[in-house]
Amino acid sequence: MTEQEFVEKIEKLAAEDMKTSGILASITTAQACLESGYGTTELAKNANNLFGMKTTLSGNTWKSVWDGKSKYTKKTNEQTKDGTIYVVTADFREYPDILSSIKDHSCYLNGAMNGSVKRYQGLSGCKDYKKAAQLIKEGGYATDVKYVDKLCSLIERWNLTRFDVQEENMSINIIDVTNASKNYVPQWGNAKQYIGIHYLGVAGQNNRIDADGCGAHFYIYWDGTIYQAASLDAILWQVGTAGYYTQKHKYARNNNTIGIEMCPKCDGTGKSAEDPKWYFTTETQESCVKLVKYLMDKLGVGADHILRHYDVVNKYCPAPYVTNNKYKTSWTWSEFKAKLGSTSTPTVAPSTPAQTKTYKVGMYKVNCDLHIRSDATVNSKVVNTIRDRGEYTITEIKNNCWGKLKSGAGWINVSDEYCTYVGVVATANKPVPKPTVKPATPVYKVGKYKVNCDALTIRSDASSKASATGSIRDKGTYNITEIKNTYWGKLKSGAGWICIDKDFCTYVGVLDKHSTVVNKEFQIAVKENGIRVRASAGLSARIAIGSCPIGTYTITETKTADGYTWGKLKSGAGWIAIECCVRL
Incomplete structure (x- = not known):
């Protein structure tokens, strides 16, 4: 591949990446040319890695598109502070294609942190390639004092800014x-x-x-x-x-x-x-x-x-x-x-919802995972789920688009969004397939449940439609005193209801008699000023020391109150709202 062919290939991919990353296509293309030798380096040819991205980079705290496992190991030169060069064996990221390499590189530039601030702050959305190159250099990307000049020279040599102008209004991260x-x-x-x-x-x-x-x-x-x-x-x-x-x-x-x-x-x-x-x-x-x-x-x-x-x-x-x-x-x-302007949609007004169509009894092919409900309404209880994309016999239509399964399992929505009508009800010459459904919904009971997800919404009632009153973010263990609507558990603290389905929680034992929450110690980072430390858990509690200084703190206990999860500072200074911090 010639240098020009490489440039033409990369600039189109970089322009595509610019639509979501906000990083100028000219900058991405120039860096790819410079760091991969126009695609001739060992990493570029064997690992689709155009930018020399190692498996561990800036603590890997930024969002990445790399799968976290694929790697390419090779010898590489490192340099001491006094300039002495030595050889080490290092692991580098391997990508399935060049576009993944470009996108991961942009993820790094947009997400890498330097303390509490972004290392390349202002790069996404920058429209001046010279300023963008300088931001990359100032963020510590390269030690070469001529790095900015080299990028700008490549951009001007290949007229790479033509793709910046073309995609200017599309850039977003x-x-x-x-x-x-x-x-x-x-x-x-x-x-x-x-x-x-x-x-x-x-x-x-x-x-x-x-x-x-x-x-x-x-x-x-x-x-x-x-x-x-x-x-x-x-x-x-x-x-x-x-x-x-x-x-x-x-x-x-x-x-x-x-x-x-x-x-x-x-x-x-x-x-x-x-x-x-x-x-x-x-x-x-x-x-x-x-x-x-x-x-x-x-x-x-x-x-x-x-x-x-x-x-x-x-x-x-x-x-x-x-x-x-x-x-x-x-x-x-x-x-x-x-701020959006006054444009109107240049299309014919959409038709009324699919429910206006008339459906009839007969055979229907299910085209997706489809809930079976106890009655002919979306608000009725889910009793099972069809997952095999099979054909089912419907013997009755109710509420326009709800069909009753011949098996007696319940009702399904037979509208065109979910099913396809394939013919009249099966006769003796055409056997009716038996529905293959999801196993019966597990029975949940009161007791202690450990929260397994990063953020579990607390709601005012036992329904996902109920208003949110707070969220649990500490992955702690909580006492549930009542079960309602199959998998909704009432928190002993009185904060509200949480979904205790196996996707979110794990049952760990019978109720505690006294404590509301069982926790292990964990750390949080306070990254902004103005977060209050209170004498106890709750917005009405007395402010203990005013604003909590920016820094890292250890939490020894959590409680839910007034819509927040409150963490007790190990120092004894008081309680702080976990939602206002970053859990480490």
Whole structure:
């Protein structure tokens, strides 16, 4: 491959990467040329590693697309402080293709930390290649004093900025965390006609979809970091009526809406959506505008199809944009929409939901994992799940699109999103396949449960539709005093209900008589000023020492109160809200 052929190949991949990373395609291409010798190095040829990325890099604390296992071992030169060169054997990252190498390199540049700040702060979104090259050098990427000059020289030699101009309006940094939640996506086939804006419902940060399919495609943290939790093709439970909200929008539904969750803060109790002290950080809002513009361009959606959850059903969400009181750094909804422009969707108005079609008894082929319910409604109990993509006989239609299984197992939704009609009811000459269903739902009991996930939402009632009152983030052990709706457990502390399904918790024994929480010591990092240390667990407790200094602290015990998980500082200074810190 000639140098020009290499440049032409890499600049197209770098332009694709720029759409999500925000790093100039010219910079990525120039670095690839310089560090791989136009693709001729041993690492480039044998491991698709264009940038000399080792298996351990900056503590591996940044989000990476590398699988964490594939490696290529080779001898490499190292240098002492006095300039003496010596040879060592080192492990380097091996990638399945060149694009993965480029994306991982961008993940590093966007995520590597230097203490409490990003090492290459300001690189993503920088439009000046000379400034971008300088930011990389100042972040400690290379010791070569001529590194910036070398990059700029390559960019100018090959006219690499032409791809920066072409893709300028598409640059955005999105961190892919879809693998963590992909098993919880309830259905597929999103029509992608609307974008729904939400807030998390609890003062905190999270980027996971609930086990029952409730959640959003994207989550935006306080610092503006954007996480993608689900494919755009996923249908998530996010803007539906849930059986008790009132439908307001004529067309927007779960099956044609992409959801964005903005992580909020709250200076009040946060127990009600109407609390006037909910707010978004400026960084969260600016990133949301950037993400929405990116999706509008990608999906062909106009500003008239950007909706609040509140515009679809009568749910008070997102609170800061329904209250519209501009508390602290929050904008109003009108101000948010104004930043998107006034474009309209250049498509024919969507048809009414699939439920308007008339379905009939007969044979249906199931095209996805499909819940069997106790009655003909989405709010009825899930009794089993069909997973074999088989054909089933439906003997009765109810509520337009719900079919009763001949086996007597229950009801399934036979709409076109989930099933395909294949013919009349089977006769004696055509045997009816027996449903292959998920084993019966396990029976849960009161007792002690260990939380296994990083963030488990506490809700006001035993339902994923109930309002969030807090979250558990310490992976501790909790006493459950009551079971409701199969797998919802009531916390002995009175904080609310949690899902104790095996995907989130493990039963470890009978109830403790006295203590609410059993914990091992763990460490947290306080990364911002203004976090209060209180004399006991709760927002109403006396402030013990005012603001907690930025640093690392050891937690010896946790309790849940007022919608937060409170950690007891080992120093004895008091209690601190875990959600406001980073668990190490």
